[in-house]
Every structure is written in structure tokens, then in C-alpha cells.
Amino acid sequence: MGETPKHGNRRLHPSTSAAQALGWIDEQTKAVVSPIHLSTTYIRDPDNQYRSGRVYARADNPSFDQAEALLTELEGGVHSILLASGMAAASAVFLALRPGDHVVAPKVMYWALRRWLTTFATDWGLQVELVDTSDTDAVRAAVRAGETKLVWLETPANPTWIVSDLAAIAEIAHKAGARLAVDSTCASPVLTRPIEFGVDVVMHAATKYLNGHSDVVAGTLTTARRDDFWERIVANRSGVGGILGSFESYLLLRGMRTLYLRVDRACRSAQAIAEHFQGHPKIRAVLYPGLATHPGHAVAARQMTGGFGGMLSLCIAGGEAAAISAAAKVDLWKRATSLGGVESLIEHRASVEGAGTPAPADLLRLSVGIEEPSDLIADLEQALEAP
Numbered sequence: 001m002g003e004t005p006k007h008g009n010r011r012l013h014p015s016t017s018a019a020q021a022l023g024w025i026d027e028q029t030k031a032v033v034s035p036i037h038l039s040t041t042y043i044r045d046p047d048n049q050y051r052s053g054r055v056y057a058r059a060d061n062p063s064f065d066q067a068e069a070l071l072t073e074l075e076g077g078v079h080s081i082l083l084a085s086g087m088a089a090a091s092a093v094f095l096a097l098r099p100g101d102h103v104v105a106p107k108v109m110y111w112a113l114r115r116w117l118t119t120f121a122t123d124w125g126l127q128v129e130l131v132d133t134s135d136t137d138a139v140r141a142a143v144r145a146g147e148t149k150l151v152w153l154e155t156p157a158n159p160t161w162i163v164s165d166l167a168a169i170a171e172i173a174h175k176a177g178a179r180l181a182v183d184s185t186c187a188s189p190v191l192t193r194p195i196e197f198g199v200d201v202v203m204h205a206a207t208k209y210l211n212g213h214s215d216v217v218a219g220t221l222t223t224a225r226r227d228d229f230w231e232r233i234v235a236n237r238s239g240v241g242g243i244l245g246s247f248e249s250y251l252l253l254r255g256m257r258t259l260y261l262r263v264d265r266a267c268r269s270a271q272a273i274a275e276h277f278q279g280h281p282k283i284r285a286v287l288y289p290g291l292a293t294h295p296g297h298a299v300a301a302r303q304m305t306g307g308f309g310g311m312l313s314l315c316i317a318g319g320e321a322a323a324i325s326a327a328a329k330v331d332l333w334k335r336a337t338s339l340g341g342v343e344s345l346i347e348h349r350a351s352v353e354g355a356g357t358p359a360p361a362d363l364l365r366l367s368v369g370i371e372e373p374s375d376l377i378a379d380l381e382q383a384l385e386a387p
């Protein structure tokens with residue numbers, strides 16, 4: 001395994017830890033990039049012990065170690081695990097609860113998780129209550145002391161980027177004896193370290209910013225403490241078998257090394273695009289927490305550092321047809337779902353989410369990449385102006 005160089009008592013900035021992937025050097029070869037371990041099984045010692053601590057790759061894999069350790073450092077947690085997808089990570093938290101447990105989750109959140117919660121998780125026995133989590137009083141009213149076991153948040157939340165107050169909701173959850181978990185995919189550890197605000201478990205769709213290159217599906221969980229609940233989640237990763245592959249783990253770590261540069265660029269460009277289109281005659285509304293007019297701006301300014309994220313939405317003045325038509329006319333922006341990659345993506349969100357979506361019909365969701373922002377603005381301008 002790797003060795004982590006010492007830097008005396010000086011605590012490194014997370015961006016330094018990320019750039020060097022914790023500075024691990026392969027012990028045997030002195031390589032600065034760790035190998036990809038493909039073995040599914042490990043040798044048992046002649047006296048019938050497993051001193052290496054490893055038995056079988058569904059339980060653990062040395063290819064996970066560096067990415068897990070780096071993420072733990074970036075989040076300021078104590079342990080992280082990689083899973084097969086963001087959905088595998090999110091569902092692992094809910095499946096560590098018991099049938100009958102009451103859960104409070106947002107009305108506005110990543111649509112596939114909302115659908116899973118209101119179908120599968122409900123059939124499985126969880127009592128799922130969806131509330132407007134940007135309204136802290138609504139969360140307080142929904143949480144039942146001794147009965148609610150988990151509060152789930154996503155902030156900023158897809159696709160209107162409403163913001164939930166992590167510190168205030170952590171206090172409400174903990175007072176009631178519940179845990180707080182957050183889908184922090186869109187903030188990334190660059191902008192928000194939820195554990196510092198009292199969050200117990202942080203989830204990422206690592207498919208998005210952590211990997212950043214639209215070529216890996218992965219999920220992660222990081223915990224603030226190693227308690228029974230966490231050990232149940234870890235044991236169930238092996239039990240259900242939703243592990244990441246070795247090659248994907250390597251790609252994810254490679255992507256995480258440039259996380260800070262990518263997120264910084266995406267935030268600056270998203271802010272510039274939001275400011276450019278606010279008040280534009282073809283735009284009904286710009287939804288971005290970095291705008292002072294956004295209802296979540298004050299909370300976002302408190303719990304996001306260095307920017308307000310690379311995600312924003314434009315509501316098009318002409319309504320749904322005009323929105324779909326503008327998305328059809330972009331050239332540089334890629335018309336595709338997903339987010340957090342180096343290339344900018346645009347999507348008519350209601351078309352993806354279908355019936356029952358809280359996404360306004362005139363909303364285009366933008367994932368800002370790392371291109372030159374003036375090129376991105378010019379392409380949107382021509383798409384809005386084109387006949």
C-alpha cells in the first residue's frame with residue numbers, strides 16, 4: 001500500500017491533498033501513481049489466518065483505498081466508501097434503516113432518488129415524508145421525536161437550486177434522535193464540507209464533480225463517526241454487492257486530483273452566466289444561489305465557500321416550447337443529461353422527469369463546464385435569438 005508523506009504539524013489545504021492524491025507513493029515500485037488491483041481474492045496464511053486483512057474483493061479492494069482516504073480528508077470525515085453509483089450510495093443509507101422508520105426528505109431533489117423513495121423504499125416499509133426543506137420550520141414540523149430516524153437533504157437541490165440550512169436542520173434532527181444525511185453532489189467538498197455543519201453522512205454522485213469527466217458512474221459516502229449505523233452501511237455494501245470496479249476507482253481518483261481547479265472555474269463561469277442572463281428579455285428567471293435575488297442566497301453564502309456551484313437553470317420567457325427550441329439550437333453546449341463534467345451540458349428538465357415533476361415547464365438546466373465563459377454565453381445568446 002501507499003505511504004503518505006509527513007508535513008510536520010502543518011495541515012495542508014484540501015486542494016493540495018487533492019492535487020497530490022494525498023501524496024501516496026507505491027511502496028514496492030516507488031511509483032507516484034498507485035496501481036490498479038484486479039485480484040478478486042487474497043492468500044490465506046498457512047496457519048489459516050488472513051493477516052493481510054483482505055479476503056475477497058466484494059468486501060474490499062486496495063484499488064478503493066486512496067480515493068476513499070482522499071475523500072475522507074476533503075470532507076473532514078473519518079471514513080469513506082466507494083459504491084457502484086450515486087443511487088447505490090444513497091439507497092445504502094436508507095437500507096441501513098429498519099422497516100417502519102420515519103424519514104424526512106425534500107420535495108425538490110434528484111428525481112430518480114425521489115422516485116425510488118416513494119416507490120421501492122415505501123414498499124420496503126420506510127415512512128417517507130417529503131417536505132420543502134428550504135423552509136426550516138417545515139422540517140421542524142415534520143420531524144417526530146424518537147420516530148424520525150433520518151433526515152435527508154440535497155443542497156443546492158436539482159433543478160431549482162433551492163438551498164437547505166445544514167446547521168439548523170442538523171440541530172433539529174439531532175434533538176429528535178435522528179441522523180442527518182446530505183446529497184452534496186452539486187456543492188462538492190470544494191464549496192461545502194457538510195460535516196462541519198453537523199451532518200452525519202455525506203453522499204456524492206461521484207459520477208458528477210468528483211470524477212468530472214463524464215466517463216465513470218460512481219457513488220461515495222463519508223461519515224462523521226464510525227458508529228453502528230455506519231458499520232451497517234459498510235457491511236451492506238458487501239452484502240448487496242454494489243461495489244465500484246477497480247478501473248473506475250482509478251479513474252475517479254485521477255479525476256479528483258483536478259477537482260478544485262474544475263469546480264473553481266465552473267463556479268466563476270456559472271456566476272458570470274447567471275449575471276449575464278438576469279433581466280435578459282428572453283429569460284423569465286435565472287435560478288442560481290449566487291444571485292442576491294435567489295431565496296437561498298443568504299444560507300448559501302453561509303455554508304458555501306469559494307462559489308455557488310456550477311449548476312444553474314434558465315426559465316425561458318416564451319414557455320415550454322421556446323425552452324425546448326432554444327435547447328435545440330445550441331451548438332457548443334451539449335444537449336444531454338448528467339452534470340459536473342468538463343463539458344457544458346443543457347437539458348429541458350421536465351422532459352426527463354416526466355409527470356409530477358416540480359421542474360417548471362420552461363426550465364433549462366445548465367451544467368457549466370470549464371470552457372471559456374464568453375464562448376458559453378455567446379452560444380446561449382445565439383440559441384435564444386435564432387428564429
Ligand SMILES: *Cc1c(COP(=O)(O)O)cnc(C)c1O
Nearest residue numbers: 085086087110183185205207218
Ligand atoms: C446524478 C445524481 C445522483 C445519482 O447518481 P448516479 O451516479 O447517476 O447513480 C444523485 N444525486 C444527484 C444530485 C445527482 O446529480
